[in-house]
Amino acid sequence: MRQTYIKEIAKHVGEEVTIKGWLYNIRSSGKLMFPQIRDGSGIIQGVVFKKAVSEETWKNFELLTQESSIVVKGKPREDSRAPGGYELDITELEIVQIAQDYPITPKEHGIEFLMDHRHLWLRSRRQQAILRIRAEIISAVRTFLDDSGFVLCDSPIFTPAACEGTTTLFECDYFGDEKAYLTQSGQLYNEATAMAFGRVYCFGPTFRAEKSKTRRHLTEFWMVEPEMAYADLEDVMNLAEEFLSYIVARVLDKRQEDLKVLERDISKLEAIKTPFPRLQYDDAVKMLKEGGLEFEYGNDFGSPDETYISQKYDRPVMVHRYPAKVKAFYMESDQENPDLSLSVDVLAPEGYGEIIGGGQRMFSLEKLRERIAEHNLDEASVDWYLDLRKYGGVPHAGFGMGIERCVTWICGIEHVRETIPFPRMLYRLKP
Amino acid sequence: MRQTYIKEIAKHVGEEVTIKGWLYNIRSSGKLMFPQIRDGSGIIQGVVFKKAVSEETWKNFELLTQESSIVVKGKPREDSRAPGGYELDITELEIVQIAQDYPITPKEHGIEFLMDHRHLWLRSRRQQAILRIRAEIISAVRTFLDDSGFVLCDSPIFTPAACEGTTTLFECDYFGDEKAYLTQSGQLYNEATAMAFGRVYCFGPTFRAEKSKTRRHLTEFWMVEPEMAYADLEDVMNLAEEFLSYIVARVLDKRQEDLKVLERDISKLEAIKTPFPRLQYDDAVKMLKEGGLEFEYGNDFGSPDETYISQKYDRPVMVHRYPAKVKAFYMESDQENPDLSLSVDVLAPEGYGEIIGGGQRMFSLEKLRERIAEHNLDEASVDWYLDLRKYGGVPHAGFGMGIERCVTWICGIEHVRETIPFPRMLYRLKP
Numbered sequence: 001m002r003q004t005y006i007k008e009i010a011k012h013v014g015e016e017v018t019i020k021g022w023l024y025n026i027r028s029s030g031k032l033m034f035p036q037i038r039d040g041s042g043i044i045q046g047v048v049f050k051k052a053v054s055e056e057t058w059k060n061f062e063l064l065t066q067e068s069s070i071v072v073k074g075k076p077r078e079d080s081r082a083p084g085g086y087e088l089d090i091t092e093l094e095i096v097q098i099a100q101d102y103p104i105t106p107k108e109h110g111i112e113f114l115m116d117h118r119h120l121w122l123r124s125r126r127q128q129a130i131l132r133i134r135a136e137i138i139s140a141v142r143t144f145l146d147d148s149g150f151v152l153c154d155s156p157i158f159t160p161a162a163c164e165g166t167t168t169l170f171e172c173d174y175f176g177d178e179k180a181y182l183t184q185s186g187q188l189y190n191e192a193t194a195m196a197f198g199r200v201y202c203f204g205p206t207f208r209a210e211k212s213k214t215r216r217h218l219t220e221f222w223m224v225e226p227e228m229a230y231a232d233l234e235d236v237m238n239l240a241e242e243f244l245s246y247i248v249a250r251v252l253d254k255r256q257e258d259l260k261v262l263e264r265d266i267s268k269l270e271a272i273k274t275p276f277p278r279l280q281y282d283d284a285v286k287m288l289k290e291g292g293l294e295f296e297y298g299n300d301f302g303s304p305d306e307t308y309i310s311q312k313y314d315r316p317v318m319v320h321r322y323p324a325k326v327k328a329f330y331m332e333s334d335q336e337n338p339d340l341s342l343s344v345d346v347l348a349p350e351g352y353g354e355i356i357g358g359g360q361r362m363f364s365l366e367k368l369r370e371r372i373a374e375h376n377l378d379e380a381s382v383d384w385y386l387d388l389r390k391y392g393g394v395p396h397a398g399f400g401m402g403i404e405r406c407v408t409w410i411c412g413i414e415h416v417r418e419t420i421p422f423p424r425m426l427y428r429l430k431p
Numbered sequence: 432m433r434q435t436y437i438k439e440i441a442k443h444v445g446e447e448v449t450i451k452g453w454l455y456n457i458r459s460s461g462k463l464m465f466p467q468i469r470d471g472s473g474i475i476q477g478v479v480f481k482k483a484v485s486e487e488t489w490k491n492f493e494l495l496t497q498e499s500s501i502v503v504k505g506k507p508r509e510d511s512r513a514p515g516g517y518e519l520d521i522t523e524l525e526i527v528q529i530a531q532d533y534p535i536t537p538k539e540h541g542i543e544f545l546m547d548h549r550h551l552w553l554r555s556r557r558q559q560a561i562l563r564i565r566a567e568i569i570s571a572v573r574t575f576l577d578d579s580g581f582v583l584c585d586s587p588i589f590t591p592a593a594c595e596g597t598t599t600l601f602e603c604d605y606f607g608d609e610k611a612y613l614t615q616s617g618q619l620y621n622e623a624t625a626m627a628f629g630r631v632y633c634f635g636p637t638f639r640a641e642k643s644k645t646r647r648h649l650t651e652f653w654m655v656e657p658e659m660a661y662a663d664l665e666d667v668m669n670l671a672e673e674f675l676s677y678i679v680a681r682v683l684d685k686r687q688e689d690l691k692v693l694e695r696d697i698s699k700l701e702a703i704k705t706p707f708p709r710l711q712y713d714d715a716v717k718m719l720k721e722g723g724l725e726f727e728y729g730n731d732f733g734s735p736d737e738t739y740i741s742q743k744y745d746r747p748v749m750v751h752r753y754p755a756k757v758k759a760f761y762m763e764s765d766q767e768n769p770d771l772s773l774s775v776d777v778l779a780p781e782g783y784g785e786i787i788g789g790g791q792r793m794f795s796l797e798k799l800r801e802r803i804a805e806h807n808l809d810e811a812s813v814d815w816y817l818d819l820r821k822y823g824g825v826p827h828a829g830f831g832m833g834i835e836r837c838v839t840w841i842c843g844i845e846h847v848r849e850t851i852p853f854p855r856m857l858y859r860l861k862p
């Protein structure tokens with residue numbers, strides 16, 4: 001008999017269905033048993049009435065342990081008291097495998113234990129909610145960009161010479177005689193593809209060999225980076241606010257159940273509507289000083305600074321025109337004050353800090369060369385990149401968004417390590 | 432004035448529009464000039480009539496070189512003789528940058544030269560067509576799987592111990608004291624997420640340090656891998672044929688223009704409809720022998736064998752039940768003949784060979800352990816994977832498809848190196 005997925009159970013009320021899944025939990029009260037069954041698409045509460053099933057079936061239910069794999073037959077019925085709105089009157093049970101001593105029990109476990117058992121921890125309700133929201137966000141990102149005329153151009157993972165210094169780069173042996181470095185950003189490649197396709201994006205894993213052990217760092221994380229030819233800082237800010245509000249609206253539309261599991265305050269997400277506030281770096285610094293924070297003008301913001309600024313708003317705030325020296329070498333400078341760059345960081349509300357960084361790219365070949373020299377970079381390693389300023393250079397701009405930070409914010413959770421199926425961190429390479 | 436994209440020009444016939452792009456080509460005949468302008472979304476032929484523009488505009492047009500960046504104003508007009516069906520009567524020109532000696536000219540260039548200039552080569556009509564089709568295929572893959580209840584679960588790039596031997600693995604230094612290997616497949620991780628979500632897929636870059644220099648090998652390539660709990664070989668074959676026919680139909684629907692640029696024989700793609708022929712390995716071997724090919728029963732097929740078999744059919748052929756010893760350790764064996772595995776390779780028609788490989792996974796913990804020992808693998812490195820057979824194991828199955836081989840086939844081109852923006856090969860790490 002064909003499998004019915006729990007998420008589609010509403011369509012099958014009163015019919016006999018087959019559910020193939022795992023025992024999530026079970027409680028019994030004399031002549032009734034209430035197994036909770038999960039099949040990956042959802043969880044449903046079953047009802048087993050001793051008189052309604054064979055003796056063997058009843059006994060088999062008594063054998064079941066947490067995460068045993070089972071196939072059950074029964075009829076779904078609406079029940080407003082049931083968690084998902086439906087219950088299943090079970091008539092038959094087939095045991096596929098009895099799980100022995102499943103390590104993750106309903107009791108509390110330490111985080112290291114859970115991370116060591118990540119391959120099993122993923123089966124829990126909370127982790128499922130987070131990763132479903134992650135998948136929804138990624139789908140929303142791609143739909144938004146595809147529908148807005150951006151062409152997906154995957155940038156390479158292996159990059160040759162280390163353009164911005166090797167300290168935070170992972171180094172790979174490339175057939176013995178060469179070194180390859182794992183990409184930190186598709187930015188430079190995006191600029192090449194933007195000159196070919198006008199509007200492009202790349203979306204893939206990126207890598208930072210940072211020895212940070214904070215709740216916001218992974219060594220391997222996914223980043224989406226749109227880039228536009230014939231565009232400026234203003235266009236980037238317009239794109240960023242449309243993009244983020246679309247993503248949030250999509251999650252609110254499709255993943256209400258999962259947000260409920262996470263006890264997310266929905267009102268905070270419902271507030272995420274364009275336009276987003278825009279704030280010059282200079283004004284953000286004033287705000288910090290007025291708030292009594294110690295901050296030296298010209299520096300980049302630290303986490304506490306970002307938290308302070310973002311908590312002033314109910315939606316993401318776009319801080320623009322950072323000092324050129326705290327931004328990447330390829331940022332265009334502000335004509336009105338060349339010490340400032342045409343850059344923008346988008347800080348998520350509720351203290352989640354930076355989720356997007358972007359800006360307008362340097363147009364002039366000469367100025368770009370000066371910057372490369374100032375940053376002590378090796379010009380030979382980016383000769384191809386300089387070509388983009390020789391052969392029909394145009395004003396262009398774009399941004400990058402780290403997916404895991406975005407998921408952390410939208411889910412309203414503490415730590416980035418729960419936002420990817422198998423997180424990689426300073427001391428975490430397994431499973 | 433707002434930019435109009437060339438692909439939307441049909442909506443603006445008779446209006447004055449602004450096109451922002453690059454000069455693709457230009458020819459003149461006395462009092463007329465015909466600049467071809469590309470903006471990434473398409474190419475349009477412009478018409479400049481000496482009497483209709485200022486003297487300065489005419490002179491500026493004479494200055495233009497290939498790939499100079501320009502902004503033009505004019506009115507689009509239908510013209511059935513024009514390549515895209517429209518021409519632009521140009522009235523104004525703004526030069527953004529004159530390109531000096533653009534290296535890629537309409538004459539023929541050698542492949543090494545073109546690969547060295549890949550960042551510019553991407554601007555050519557043929558490369559654009561291929562990469563647009565790539566983007567369409569990727570979008571189709573995701574839409575199909577998302578709409579079929581598969582949850583995207585990204586598998587990690589960094590993997591710990593080398594489960595299947597290190598010869599074709601790229602090795603990375605992981606903070607000095609550990610080694611990380613770049614993933615060759617998300618398979619093992621997919622099995623964990625399938626036990627959590629029922630139906631999952633991963634889709635990301637994978638790596639093979641193969642010293643092959645063939646037209647079918649990249650060291651870095653993208654792979655999509657769906658995996659299903661409670662599924663068998665039959666389900667995998669059903670999924671694969673639905674999946675491929677959906678992808679081909681989408682490309683036919685959306686990328687006709689690009690297929691035309693590539694001079695693709697559309698009739699070959701229109702034939703790709705379910706059901707696909709299914710052929711046992713044993714029968715495929717018979718076919719080879721009857722065709723006079725030398726082949727020893729029990730071996731894996733080589734490229735010439737795959738080409739021979741696939742040329743017998745007008746649609747992909749699914750060859751199943753390969754000898755267990757030529758397939759991965761985790762393949763389930765056929766109950767009727769344990770020397771055979773419940774595996775399937777899908778061979779694309781027209782001699783393109785294998786694009787999909789998959790099958791049913793080993794259910795039994797004991798047999799899996801035996802296999803691990805037989806393959807001289809380190810059991811400790813896959814202890815977490817063995818957990819999946821202890822805690823509610825279920826029959827499960829899935830496949831992997833290499834994106835670049837699929838693009839090569841659908842585009843009808845020779846070499847995989849043109850199917851990814853920045854290919855990485857044995858001797859190619861730049862740009």
